[in-house]
Amino acid sequence: MKPPPFTYHAPRDLDEALDLLAEVDGKVLAGGQSLIPLLNMRLAAPAHVVDVNRLPGLSGIEAGPEGVTVGALARQAEVARAGVHPLLGQALRLVAHPVIRNRGTVVGSLVHADPAAELPAVLAVLGGSVRLARRAPGGTGVRQVAADAFFAGPLESAAEPGELAVSAFFPALPPRSGSAFEEVARRHGDYALLAGVCAVVTLDEDLHVAAARVACVGVGPVPVVADVSEVCGRRPAATVPWEAVTEAVRRAVEPEDDIHASAAYRLHLVGVLAERALREAAARAAAPP
Amino acid sequence: MEHEITLVVNGAARRARVPGRRLLSDCLRHDLGLTGTHVGCEHGVCGCCTVLLDGEPVRSCLTLAVTVDGREITTVEGLAGPDGLSPVQRAFEECHALQCGFCTPGFLCTVTALLRDNPAPAEDEVLDGISGNLCRCTGYQNIVKAVHRAADLLAEERAPSAGEPPRDGEAS
Ligand SMILES: Cc1cc2nc3c(=O)[nH]c(=O)nc-3n(C[C@H](O)[C@H](O)[C@H](O)COP(=O)(O)OP(=O)(O)OC[C@H]3O[C@@H](n4cnc5c(N)ncnc54)[C@H](O)[C@@H]3O)c2cc1C
Ligand code: FES
Ligand code: FES
Numbered sequence: 001m002k003p004p005p006f007t008y009h010a011p012r013d014l015d016e017a018l019d020l021l022a023e024v025d026g027k028v029l030a031g032g033q034s035l036i037p038l039l040n041m042r043l044a045a046p047a048h049v050v051d052v053n054r055l056p057g058l059s060g061i062e063a064g065p066e067g068v069t070v071g072a073l074a075r076q077a078e079v080a081r082a083g084v085h086p087l088l089g090q091a092l093r094l095v096a097h098p099v100i101r102n103r104g105t106v107v108g109s110l111v112h113a114d115p116a117a118e119l120p121a122v123l124a125v126l127g128g129s130v131r132l133a134r135r136a137p138g139g140t141g142v143r144q145v146a147a148d149a150f151f152a153g154p155l156e157s158a159a160e161p162g163e164l165a166v167s168a169f170f171p172a173l174p175p176r177s178g179s180a181f182e183e184v185a186r187r188h189g190d191y192a193l194l195a196g197v198c199a200v201v202t203l204d205e206d207l208h209v210a211a212a213r214v215a216c217v218g219v220g221p222v223p224v225v226a227d228v229s230e231v232c233g234r235r236p237a238a239t240v241p242w243e244a245v246t247e248a249v250r251r252a253v254e255p256e257d258d259i260h261a262s263a264a265y266r267l268h269l270v271g272v273l274a275e276r277a278l279r280e281a282a283a284r285a286a287a288p289p
Numbered sequence: 290m291e292h293e294i295t296l297v298v299n300g301a302a303r304r305a306r307v308p309g310r311r312l313l314s315d316c317l318r319h320d321l322g323l324t325g326t327h328v329g330c331e332h333g334v335c336g337c338c339t340v341l342l343d344g345e346p347v348r349s350c351l352t353l354a355v356t357v358d359g360r361e362i363t364t365v366e367g368l369a370g371p372d373g374l375s376p377v378q379r380a381f382e383e384c385h386a387l388q389c390g391f392c393t394p395g396f397l398c399t400v401t402a403l404l405r406d407n408p409a410p411a412e413d414e415v416l417d418g419i420s421g422n423l424c425r426c427t428g429y430q431n432i433v434k435a436v437h438r439a440a441d442l443l444a445e446e447r448a449p450s451a452g453e454p455p456r457d458g459e460a461s
Contacts, residue, residue: 001330001331001332002310002312002315002331003310003312003353004310005308005309005310006309006310007290007309008290008292008308008309008310008353008355010355010356029353029356032351032352032353032356033333033348033351036312036333036350036351036352036353037332037333037351039310040312040331040332040350041332049309051353051355051356053356077345096421097336097420097421098346098403098417098418098420098421099336099339099346099347099348099399099421100333100348100351100421102342102345102346102347103347103348103351103352188420189420189421
């Protein structure tokens with residue numbers, strides 16, 4: 001239960017980090033709350049580890065009218081404390097435990113792309129994006145990857161070897177919107193291992209549902225986004241045909257059996273959780289805090 | 290390749306030569322001889338190895354020693370003051386919040402930081418605060434009591450004018 005040997009690098013600025021990542025076949029070390037368990041369990045054995053914890057200027061949490069930009073070194077606990085986005089706050093309470101969140105980063109969780117992790121669902125349902133930087137001839141190459149292209153498979157994101165994720169952008173909720181995150185896990189802080197659903201609902205001026213989206217995790221290789229606006233219909237949340245909505249969400253996912261739960265149970269759960277999350281989000285949209 | 294690092298542990302600068310892969314938990318225990326920090330699972334689940342990094346509780350088994358070069362670490366050995374056990378430690382003793390004691394260093398560090406940030410936590414805040422620490426002996430009831438008791442002891446310390454109430458050693 002100790003990491004295998006590797007060559008350790010601690011670049012002091014972004015240029016040095018990108019040079020190193022271009023040169024060596026290295027793994028980025030951010031909060032270490034996923035990478036170090038993998039090293040300790042010898043499930044990963046990188047020849048080089050590039051520790052980005054000393055890079056200046058990557059800890060920012062910037063909230064604007066369009067949304068929130070979270071830097072690569074902003075810890076999950078700091079982002080939760082900043083209170084900059086309701087859905088991020090709702091999701092972060094479910095991520096691991098307070099002590100893990102003191103080190104773990106929001107961006108690291110996105111790049112790690114665990115299929116049962118909460119934060120990828122948040123990025124997916126909001127239609128956010130991740131900024132990736134790499135050494136390019138004569139400078140720095142930067143690309144912005146949208147959530148639907150960022151999550152490529154279980155534990156696989158679009159970040160390529162040599163690339164550093166510098167920040168993630170979470171769009172703000174539109175006016176008269178509410179959000180919620182519901183999950184079932186056997187133990188608190190143990191991912192959404194059975195299933196998790198986050199929802200965003202936007203109401204119109206008459207408080208009828210104008211838009212409703214969910215993202216489901218734990219039920220597929222990547223977060224599954226379902227737009228259920230049409231199924232909900234332009235009506236008050238109280239008269240939404242919830243059975244049709246849960247059916248639509250269940251049709252969108254293809255969960256699998258594993259040691260934690262059967263596919264059939266997950267399919268059942270995802271419908272129940274989607275209805276709960278959507279109702280809660282609609283209630284919050286109607287009565288903002 | 291080895292790295293020369295300096296950690297400020299419990300107020301004293303300590304130097305060590307460590308390979309990049311040395312976990313902070315092993316650096317504290319093996320290189321610095323501070324075996325109060327316990328190691329249970331080495332993948333972040335049990336919380337035994339929790340120490341304070343610049344005052345914030347972190348898993349020392351999920352932190353490389355080189356990453357925290359130059360920073361301040363507080364281990365269970367550093368919690369007591371010149372007058373003896375800290376209020377959190379006294380509360381654990383009073384409330385019988387430990388049996389074998391293996392999990393205790395992690396709980397003490399976690400709770401010390403919890404009560405600094407939230408001096409009067411509600412029951413659910415206590416449960417959430419210690420949710421990442423496992424104890425195989427106590428069944429948690431007395432640990433939860435000890436957190437509330439520690440909050441009371443700390444409040445008394447902050448308001449000395451209220452006078453020192455009798456300490457009868459009973460869990461309230
Ligand atoms: C006991 C325990 C319980 C947990 N429970 C949950 C949970 O319930 N839900 C949940 O979502 N997570 C959970 N986690 C994981 C935690 O949220 C991690 O913090 C997170 O997955 C990874 O973030 P990190 O900063 O620690 O990344 P690291 O561990 O440092 O890195 C993870 C991976 O991402 C890569 N990476 C990280 N940052 C960058 C970057 N900026 N650019 C390029 N690559 C990068 C690394 O190379 C590595 O491959 C848990 C962890 C533990 C130990
Ligand atoms: S030994 Fe670090 S959490 Fe278990
Ligand atoms: S007292 Fe034995 S594990 Fe907690």
